[in-house]
Amino acid sequence: MEFAATIVILTCTYALLAAGTVILYKAGRVVNFAHGELAIVGGYVFYSAGLMSGGTSLWFPVAGAVVFSIIMGMFIYMAMMRRLVGEPFYVAILVTVGIGIVLKSAILVIWRAERLTIDVGVTPAIRMAGGATLSYMDIASVVLTVAFFAGLYLFFRFTRLGVQFRGTAENALLASQRGVDVNFVLSLAWVIAILAASLSGVLYGGRAFLSTESVTIGLAGLTAALVGGLDSLRGAVAGAFIVACAQYLTVRLVDPVLSEAVPFLLLVIVMSIRPWGLFGTQEELDRV
Amino acid sequence: MSRTGYNLRTNYLESNEVIRRPYQKVLVAMVLAVAVLLPAATSTFFVHLLNLCFLSAIGALGLMLLTGFCGQISLGHAAFLAVGAFTTVILTVHVGAPFVVVIPAAAVTGAVLGFIIGLPSLRFRGVYLAIITLAMHYTVIFLATSYQANFAKSASAGITIPDPSIGPLVIKGEYTWYYFSLVLLTLVTIWCVNLIRTRPGRAWMAIRDRDIAAEALGINLTRYKLMAFMVSSTLASVSGSLLAYYSNVVTVETYTIDLAVIYVAMIIVGGMGSILGALMGAIFMTLLPFGIDGLFSYLPREWRYGSTVFGVQVGAVGICIILFLLIEPKGLAEIWRRIETYFDRWPFRYRPLDTTRH
Amino acid sequence: MTDILLQVRQLEVVYHRVATAVQGVSLEVPKGSIVALVGTNGAGKTTTLRAISGFLPSEDAEITDGDITYGDRRINGQLPHQMARAGVILVPERDKVFGTLSVEDNLEFAARGGGEITLERVLGYFPLLTQRKSQLAGYLSGGEKQMLAIGMALLCRPTLLLIDELSLGLAPIVIKDLMALLHRISKELGLTVLLVEQNANAALAIADFGYVMEGGRVVFYGKASELISHPDVREFYLGGAAQSETKSYRDIKQYRRKRRWWG
Numbered sequence: 026m027e028f029a030a031t032i033v034i035l036t037c038t039y040a041l042l043a044a045g046t047v048i049l050y051k052a053g054r055v056v057n058f059a060h061g062e063l064a065i066v067g068g069y070v071f072y073s074a075g076l077m078s079g080g081t082s083l084w085f086p087v088a089g090a091v092v093f094s095i096i097m098g099m100f101i102y103m104a105m106m107r108r109l110v111g112e113p114f115y116v117a118i119l120v121t122v123g124i125g126i127v128l129k130s131a132i133l134v135i136w137r138a139e140r141l142t143i144d145v146g147v148t149p150a151i152r153m154a155g156g157a158t159l160s161y162m163d164i165a166s167v168v169l170t171v172a173f174f175a176g177l178y179l180f181f182r183f184t185r186l187g188v189q190f191r192g193t194a195e196n197a198l199l200a201s202q203r204g205v206d207v208n209f210v211l212s213l214a215w216v217i218a219i220l221a222a223s224l225s226g227v228l229y230g231g232r233a234f235l236s237t238e239s240v241t242i243g244l245a246g247l248t249a250a251l252v253g254g255l256d257s258l259r260g261a262v263a264g265a266f267i268v269a270c271a272q273y274l275t276v277r278l279v280d281p282v283l284s285e286a287v288p289f290l291l292l293v294i295v296m297s298i299r300p301w302g303l304f305g306t307q308e309e310l311d312r313v
Numbered sequence: 314m315s316r317t318g319y320n321l322r323t324n325y326l327e328s329n330e331v332i333r334r335p336y337q338k339v340l341v342a343m344v345l346a347v348a349v350l351l352p353a354a355t356s357t358f359f360v361h362l363l364n365l366c367f368l369s370a371i372g373a374l375g376l377m378l379l380t381g382f383c384g385q386i387s388l389g390h391a392a393f394l395a396v397g398a399f400t401t402v403i404l405t406v407h408v409g410a411p412f413v414v415v416i417p418a419a420a421v422t423g424a425v426l427g428f429i430i431g432l433p434s435l436r437f438r439g440v441y442l443a444i445i446t447l448a449m450h451y452t453v454i455f456l457a458t459s460y461q462a463n464f465a466k467s468a469s470a471g472i473t474i475p476d477p478s479i480g481p482l483v484i485k486g487e488y489t490w491y492y493f494s495l496v497l498l499t500l501v502t503i504w505c506v507n508l509i510r511t512r513p514g515r516a517w518m519a520i521r522d523r524d525i526a527a528e529a530l531g532i533n534l535t536r537y538k539l540m541a542f543m544v545s546s547t548l549a550s551v552s553g554s555l556l557a558y559y560s561n562v563v564t565v566e567t568y569t570i571d572l573a574v575i576y577v578a579m580i581i582v583g584g585m586g587s588i589l590g591a592l593m594g595a596i597f598m599t600l601l602p603f604g605i606d607g608l609f610s611y612l613p614r615e616w617r618y619g620s621t622v623f624g625v626q627v628g629a630v631g632i633c634i635i636l637f638l639l640i641e642p643k644g645l646a647e648i649w650r651r652i653e654t655y656f657d658r659w660p661f662r663y664r665p666l667d668t669t670r671h
Numbered sequence: 672m673t674d675i676l677l678q679v680r681q682l683e684v685v686y687h688r689v690a691t692a693v694q695g696v697s698l699e700v701p702k703g704s705i706v707a708l709v710g711t712n713g714a715g716k717t718t719t720l721r722a723i724s725g726f727l728p729s730e731d732a733e734i735t736d737g738d739i740t741y742g743d744r745r746i747n748g749q750l751p752h753q754m755a756r757a758g759v760i761l762v763p764e765r766d767k768v769f770g771t772l773s774v775e776d777n778l779e780f781a782a783r784g785g786g787e788i789t790l791e792r793v794l795g796y797f798p799l800l801t802q803r804k805s806q807l808a809g810y811l812s813g814g815e816k817q818m819l820a821i822g823m824a825l826l827c828r829p830t831l832l833l834i835d836e837l838s839l840g841l842a843p844i845v846i847k848d849l850m851a852l853l854h855r856i857s858k859e860l861g862l863t864v865l866l867v868e869q870n871a872n873a874a875l876a877i878a879d880f881g882y883v884m885e886g887g888r889v890v891f892y893g894k895a896s897e898l899i900s901h902p903d904v905r906e907f908y909l910g911g912a913a914q915s916e917t918k919s920y921r922d923i924k925q926y927r928r929k930r931r932w933w934g
């Protein structure tokens with residue numbers, strides 16, 4: 026029972042990250058190497074906003090994380106990514122690598138690399154069959170993740186903005202010619218992706234801890250996205266589940282030190298069998 | 314005498330010239346002369362910094378060949394350095410092998426690993442390849458970590474290795490190392506320059522600019538991509554081995570992903586596709602943290618937390634990467650080129666024919 | 672005199688800072704009229720339309736000279752979505768629909784509330800689309816794509832409709848129907864249309880005015896009916912030289928002599 030709970034929550038954490046990676050990839054053909062850093066900094070912001078408000082209400086930290094996502098998303102897109110269209114592909118990747126390392130330094134400078142665990146004040150409550158305990162935090166994680174994916178689905182499927190979003194991802198020029206402000210849509214993609222990452226960071230910080238080392242969850246998320254297929258949201262969930270299982274089993278059965286390398290070993294396996302991922306489209310392989 | 318401007322090349326012989334401007338010979342000679350005389354004029358600490366610059370420049374040249382010339386992006390350079398360092402550890406500590414054996418051995422291990430990492434590059438491009446090199450990094454670091462943990466329970470501070478010696482000559486102390494690494498770097502640089510202006514270099518640049526077209530031109534992609542990876546990892550591994558010898562201690566904590574990013578930063582800041590850029594970038598990025606450290610010493614004490622200084626040093630790397638990519642994508646080498654062009658044209662101010670725009 | 676909705680004066684467009692595609696093109700589109708722009712391949716027709724409807728920064732194209740005036744506004748260098756919101760809607764040559772969206776979503780993509788052009792009305796013009804509503808646009812045939820593209824453009828509430836190669840890849844009979852439909856739509860909705868065409872005969876048949884481009888310049892212009900009967904235009908651009916006699920050296924000389932650049 027214990028292991029099922031762990032895997033489910035790990036899946037949620039990675040699925041949120043992978044979803045962000047997929048959205049960014051679809052919107053602008055960028056692969057974001059700073060996603061883990063964004064997630065953890067989002068978690069830190071949540072924590073600090075909570076401290077500032079004296080830990081009385083959940084709204085304050087939530088608002089903090091949302092504001093962080095909006096500012097970061099707009100800034101990254103408008104100040105950096107927007108200028109990179111037409112440059113060689115590696116430029117965008119390396120810029121995100123640069124962003125990642127700057128965020129890491131922010132953790133060192135602003136939070137002094139403190140190891141923090143986010144505690145929203147709900148204690149473990151439910152005893153499961155088999156002796157495992159499940160905290161409200163865990164349940165909230167699952168509910169929030171499901172809600173996020175459901176919201177995303179409804180947004181892309183039924184709202185006009187969502188449709189415009191999908192159109193922009195396919196053909197930005199035509200979208201622009203039909204009156205869509207492409208810059209707005211692509212900034213929005215960044216904001217949504219960072220929002221998901223922050224949520225993931227908060228979940229991770231609630232269950233484990235936030236520190237400069239925990240940014241490696243970004244790599245797990247990236248692997249999840251690749252395993253599932255870089256252009257598929259469904260794949261993000263499936264990939265997250267696979268990575269979570271593999272990681273959990275390695276930590277349990279083999280060696281905890283290996284757990285960081287696990288996603289990549291998995292990746293190498295998937296790449297040699299089905300390089301475009303489980304749900305991805307084959308053509309994408311040549312695009313980046 | 315007709316002069317079309319030094320940036321415009323009108324035939325093959327010209328495009329193969331290493332030194333085009335008459336004064337460049339003087340400049341190179343002057344730089345070398347200054348380099349030879351410099352230790353007499355500066356402090357031991359500064360010589361130490363220059364040693365670090367020279368030794369990491371060898372690794373940076375390796376990455377420049379791979380990324381700057383062959384267009385294969387790699388985030389695994391720290392792992393190649395680690396391979397060199399740990400080969401050194403294993404050979405010196407367990408076998409007691411001498412320096413002249415260890416360095417070639419490190420080169421061979423590096424080449425073998427480079428070959429293995431090069432294999433996926435035949436199938437994957439771009440982002441996918443970058444992620445695979447990242448995977449390689451973590452796998453190598455995992456192996457190194459377990460080795461270090463098994464080596465000695467108390468090896469958390471690192472594994473000590475003895476000073477190297479070539480025959481009767483022991484390479485020890487900043488000044489000996491200085492001349493040793495200067496000679497080595499000069500040789501490696503000359504080798505790299507020749508490599509890129511001959512067949513492999515031209516093949517790499519063709520692959521970088523358009524791999525499919527390169528293949529259609531009859532360039533053997535398999536061969537040249539693997540070669541780029543092997544040359545790159547060999548240089549990195551040798552550089553890692555030398556740095557290990559120089560610092561006398563090897564610990565796996567040195568070889569973080571941040572180190573790989575620093576090497577990427579070196580070639581971006583220096584300027585993609587320029588040997589001179591690799592040297593300038595290596596010097597810039599090696600000195601940067603010390604410069605920041607120096608700046609912090611002017612600040613009030615309460616500002617100088619260890620994590621703050623370290624954080625700013627790390628952040629500066631990222632900011633350099635971003636700013637150079639956005640504002641001066643061809644790096645310091647391009648700035649230098651502009652200065653040179655300015656003096657070439659000197660009394661005239663018209664804009665030169667822009668031959669470098671892509 | 673009729674109002675001029677769009678005026679292009681001495682337009683020059685340069686791609687990638689090196690390739691001049693259009694040089695000194697001037698044209699006028701009176702309000703409520705249909706103007707045809709014809710010419711050989713690579714004449715710069717698409718470039719002219721794109722300059723009017725705006726380039727994305729990533730395209731690395733630049734208007735280096737001239738003015739484009741829409742209504743009484745100079746619109747050089749506006750972004751495509753700004754032009755679209757101002758009512759200048761382009762139906763591009765290629766990639767004119769979103770292949771991964773359904774037909775319905777494609778139409779909805781553009782629909783702006785209000786105005787007299789409703790979804791029902793558009794579907795009334797193109798009844799075929801009704802049957803295909805839930806199908807992915809990528810799987811439509813070329814002609815259906817063209818109809819969808821025009822429908823999409825109409826739903827953007829255009830004042831000035833720019834159409835690039837209405838006839839691209841369509842059967843002659845379909846071209847004729849589509850041209851007639853376009854004529855009807857523009858009259859019913861009071862649209863102004865600037866139509867780029869390879870099929871000059873079909874275009875000039877519904878147009879009020881025509882411009883002939885070659886090598887990045889306008890070489891002839893005039894009333895459509897005059898152009899269509901102008902012997903030089905017929906011979907050089909419409910491909911239907913009246914006589915079928917073999918050309919002599921004299922004709923070629925004449926070709927040289929008669930060809931000239933305007934503006």
Ligand SMILES: Nc1ncnc2c1ncn2[C@@H]1O[C@H](COP(=O)(O)OP(=O)(O)OP(=O)(O)O)[C@@H](O)[C@H]1O
Pocket residue numbers: 686687690691692693710711712713714715716717718719764869
């Ligand atoms: N993106 C581009 N980059 C560089 N040059 C371009 C680009 N687009 C067009 N050109 C050049 O501009 C010139 C005019 O092209 P344009 O597409 O406007 O012609 P066109 O009249 O529409 O031709 P067609 O009838 O074949 O569609 C051509 O010489 C073409 O090579």
Ligand SMILES: [Mg+2]
Pocket residue numbers: 716717718764835
């Ligand atoms: Mg055209």
